[in-house]
Amino acid sequence: MANIPTVKLNNGVEMPQLGFGVAALGNGKEFHRAMESAVENGYRMFDTAPFYENEAETGDFLRNCGVKREELFVITKLPNACHAYDDTIKAYEAALKNMGLDYIDMFIIHFPVPSVGKYHEAWAAMEKLYEDGRVRAIGVSNFQEKHLNKILETGHIVPQINELECNPYLTVRPLCNFCKEKGIHVVNWFPLGGPRNPLVPYPVDDFKVLIDDPVMIKIGKKYGKSPAQVALRWAVQNDITPIPKSSNPERIRQNTEIFDFTMTAEELAEIDALDHGRRLGPEPDLFDDMTMG
Numbered sequence: 001m002a003n004i005p006t007v008k009l010n011n012g013v014e015m016p017q018l019g020f021g022v023a024a025l026g027n028g029k030e031f032h033r034a035m036e037s038a039v040e041n042g043y044r045m046f047d048t049a050p051f052y053e054n055e056a057e058t059g060d061f062l063r064n065c066g067v068k069r070e071e072l073f074v075i076t077k078l079p080n081a082c083h084a085y086d087d088t089i090k091a092y093e094a095a096l097k098n099m100g101l102d103y104i105d106m107f108i109i110h111f112p113v114p115s116v117g118k119y120h121e122a123w124a125a126m127e128k129l130y131e132d133g134r135v136r137a138i139g140v141s142n143f144q145e146k147h148l149n150k151i152l153e154t155g156h157i158v159p160q161i162n163e164l165e166c167n168p169y170l171t172v173r174p175l176c177n178f179c180k181e182k183g184i185h186v187v188n189w190f191p192l193g194g195p196r197n198p199l200v201p202y203p204v205d206d207f208k209v210l211i212d213d214p215v216m217i218k219i220g221k222k223y224g225k226s227p228a229q230v231a232l233r234w235a236v237q238n239d240i241t242p243i244p245k246s247s248n249p250e251r252i253r254q255n256t257e258i259f260d261f262t263m264t265a266e267e268l269a270e271i272d273a274l275d276h277g278r279r280l281g282p283e284p285d286l287f288d289d290m291t292m293g
């Protein structure tokens with residue numbers, strides 16, 4: 001079983017440096033098999049959301065998995081339709097109830113939804129939840145620099161994390177640097193570039209698969225690692241916490257074995273050079289699907 005290191009967030013809370021993403025796992029047999037495998041292989045951080053339709057099952061599984069609550073780190077998200085202050089508080093209470101937990105470790109705003117323009121109101125409610133000691137850490141997801149600036153201006157707590165689509169094909173380096181400067185830890189979703197992910201509407205032509213990239217394969221070979229492990233290690237060496245999803249026990253284990261090798265600065269630069277701004281998820285500034293969250 002892997003011993004996954006932790007990172008210290010800006011409020012002193014320790015968070016595992018690798019999490020398990022539960023989107024697209026459903027809530028049936030595949031979900032349960034994957035969760036069992038994840039816990040057996042040492043994952044302690046789990047990233048869910050009401051939108052994934054397994055928030056309740058994630059809570060249920062974790063309550064009964066035999067790992068002490070204080071050793072687990074649970075992330076869930078504020079739905080897009082709940083950015084009004086009172087709705088944010090209610091959404092947190094609903095998440096607790098849904099998951100059967102007394103507290104969530106990390107509650108984050110799923111998307112800024114700028115067209116609604118209430119994310120700063122949501123942030124004020126998140127601050128209230130945090131100051132009342134009801135949640136261990138608060139953060140955001142899919143926030144760009146202008147959205148972060150707004151809550152830094154109107155609020156008084158610096159988010160502990162920003163969960164972003166980010167991988168070697170979409171390094172979003174200026175945003176990551178901005179987060180670092182402000183003390184906001186970056187967690188990356190689609191850390192493997194989203195290969196074979198049913199959530200991704202692949203462009204028919206010209207779709208490059210990150211884990212088939214010759215550079216990723218070449219560097220992996222040198223260390224006896226797969227291209228997926230290289231992508232996850234690239235994140236870790238950039239102070240980013242990846243949250244890969246897998247439904248396959250072998251790949252679930254493989255994705256934990258990333259703390260026993262270190263790539264050189266030249267190799268990291270070679271991987272950085274693969275960046276061509278290829279975004280597969282929604283454009284954060286435009287996304288306003290109110291059923292998501």
Ligand SMILES: NC(=O)c1ccc[n+]([C@@H]2O[C@H](COP(=O)([O-])OP(=O)(O)OC[C@H]3O[C@@H](n4cnc5c(N)ncnc54)[C@H](OP(=O)(O)O)[C@@H]3O)[C@@H](O)[C@H]2O)c1
Nearest residue numbers: 021022023047189190191192193194196228244245246247
């Ligand atoms: N905050 C947000 O807005 C947001 C948005 C999207 C996702 N997320 C979070 O990020 C998590 C990760 O995103 P994701 O799962 O879509 O993308 P991903 O981790 O980049 O890719 C997952 C895909 O890679 C495959 N895979 C996993 N490990 C592999 C390995 N070692 N070698 C080859 N293929 C491998 C999986 O297939 P198998 O299952 O067959 O292994 C799955 O299809 C989600 O589960 C969710 O928790 C957050």
